[in-house]
């Protein structure tokens with residue numbers, strides 16, 4: 004078999020989302036992608052949908068030019084052991100949370116390694132991926148990696164020391180936003196709107212506000228000032244938010260997620276006491 008461009012290990016939620024975008028946006032031809040996924044039903048469905056190749060063992064993924072690791076961090080050691088130390092790939096790209104570049108490099112000493120942190124909106128092409136490059140990366144390889152992740156949204160390069168903070172903000176962020184959207188919907192229902200209508204209003208308000216902030220490169224405080232007329236409805240709502248400590252709660256959410264990410268990165272899997 005001719006050497007594949009991409010050997011992907013793990014076709015779960017994130018792996019399959021990436022595969023779909025790569026194939027559907029033409030970033031990588033399907034016959035250049037091999038997938039190793041133990042769930043045969045899932046693997047065959049992806050093969051049928053996308054026309055990618057299925058690999059019967061992880062070592063075959065290690066024969067591709069780029070090895071892409073999309074398994075849970077807990078199975079990384081097993082996967083690395085199953086692969087041995089492949090010589091073919093030039094690059095090993097990981098999306099595994101909490102696996103440092105150093106550990107990737109130890110498992111794949113002959114390759115340039117790359118650690119990334121995408122987020123769930125990648126499933127709809129609106130992701131945010133932070134990337135940290137290992138030693139020896141070339142500009143061409145940076146371009147290759149960015150191309151893969153630009154297919155599912157925006158891309159930023161960060162120092163690896165920032166990865167726990169990135170995890171706490173953009174990695175966990177979709178969870179915070181989902182809670183906020185749910186609360187806005189409940190608020191709408193509370194003041195008499197049918198739930199489907201409240202849902203549409205909440206979702207489009209969030210999407211529209213974010214688009215406005217991004218497209219006009221507007222500071223959030225300026226937008227808030229623009230929409231608060233003296234004695235009006237919005238300032239009354241904001242007063243309620245401030246009294247409930249919403250800003251502090253969101254900052255604390257990021258801080259708590261950061262601390263948890265640091266614990267997990269350092270290998271501490273035990274759940275900490277609440278508030279401790």
Ligand SMILES: NC(=O)c1ccc[n+]([C@@H]2O[C@H](COP(=O)([O-])OP(=O)(O)OC[C@H]3O[C@@H](n4cnc5c(N)ncnc54)[C@H](OP(=O)(O)O)[C@@H]3O)[C@@H](O)[C@H]2O)c1
Nearest residue numbers: 013014015016017018042073074075076098099100121123
């Ligand atoms: N989902 C996100 O939003 C997100 C965001 C950022 C980073 N990540 C990272 O992305 C990685 C994957 O997350 P996910 O949400 O896509 O998880 P997932 O849905 O559980 O996908 C992992 C896939 O890997 C497969 N797998 C397990 N052992 C394997 C092995 N030995 N060889 C090959 N494949 C194997 C699993 O198959 P089985 O189900 O049969 O075990 C599953 O299909 C994680 O490391 C996570 O930290 C995810």
